[in-house]
Amino acid sequence: MKVAVLSFAHVHAAGYLRLLARMPGTEVLGCDPDTDRAAPGEVRGRAVADAAGAGYADTYEQAFAWGPDAVIVCSENARHRPLVELAAAHGVPVLCEKPLAASVTDGEAMVAACRAAGVRLAVAYPVRFSPAYAAVQAAVASGRAGRILTVSGANNGAMPTRARRWFAEPELSGGGALMDHTVHIADLLDDLFGEARAVEVYAQTNNLLYADEVAAETGGLVSVTYADGAVATIDCSWSHPRSHHSWGGLELTVVGERATLEMDAFDQKVHGFSERQGRGTEVPFGVDLDELMLRAFLFGPEEGGMTVADGEGGLRGLRIVEAGYASARTGVPVAL
Secondary structure, three states, X not given: OEEEEEOOOOOHHHHHHHHHHOXXXXXXXXXXXXXXXXXXXXXXXXXXXXXHOOEEEOOHHHHHHOOOOEXXXXXXXXXXXXHHXXXXXXXXXXXXXXXXXXXXXXXXXXXXXXHHHOOOEEEEOHHXXXXXXXXXXXXHHOOOOOOEEEEEEEEEEEOHHHOOHHHHOHHHHOOOHHHHHOHHHHHHHHHHHOOOOEEEEEEEEEOOOOOOOOOOOOXXXXXXXXXXXXXXXXXXXOOEOOOOOOOEEEEEEEEEOOOEEEEEOOOOEEEEEEOOOOEEEEEEOOOOHHXXXXXXXXXXXXXXXXXXXXXXXXXXHHHHHHHXXXXXXXXXXXXX
């Protein structure tokens, strides 16, 4: 299985390269020619591939000439579309980093291009592979929780500009924290609620956090109403302290008629304090969600396991984000 990682703009690109390089039966090639918007000090290009033990191509044309069986797009959000359309033109299945695109218009064009070419389009939402989410999903599917009434979710992370400046540049990212951290939970709810789709979105945003550094919103709260009457709130803020030993996390509370379900997607960790470092520390254990997602994309889901989100699902999440921005501007709910 030959897999090409196109662009290293996203912080997950290096991790994907490392996972693929050690995955049996997989050959990996990196390609990162578009470094024109990288900030000083951001490590990109061949150095990233070399550190991961992966091959490297100088251009996207060379990467496709290599004959990949699949590609993973890790560019800035606004640059997803041309790379996905390039993969579609070459007839190569593609896993695109989340969110699907920086705009619904681009997302629709990507889905249409892959559909017309008969090419699989998947979106990188690893949280749906969390054992904690699997337990929530099973409780809802079995009916043990009863009808879902409301969901409270939080995807709080650290300000991402220390790793990649473009996350807070709307012309490349499509927005700020609302764009970055709404879609993971929107994807979980899209899977959890099945055919009960989102019908209305209300959102508020601000940039009280880091207002002296960026103009994009750094805090937000999104309320989503679904066709079956369930209401979900999503805290999508970049509110995790920079000095904290963890980047952030994702938590979900699902309130049903017969049970309340709580999950923490990333708490497979031993927590402690390092005397040497003078700060808290975490030692992770258990499954690697990115690895599970990559394996499901490349080789199919395990028996009874989770499938990778598809382009249509990614587009539904993007529509929630776009409606959230419209609501934040106007101060009123926006229908989908």
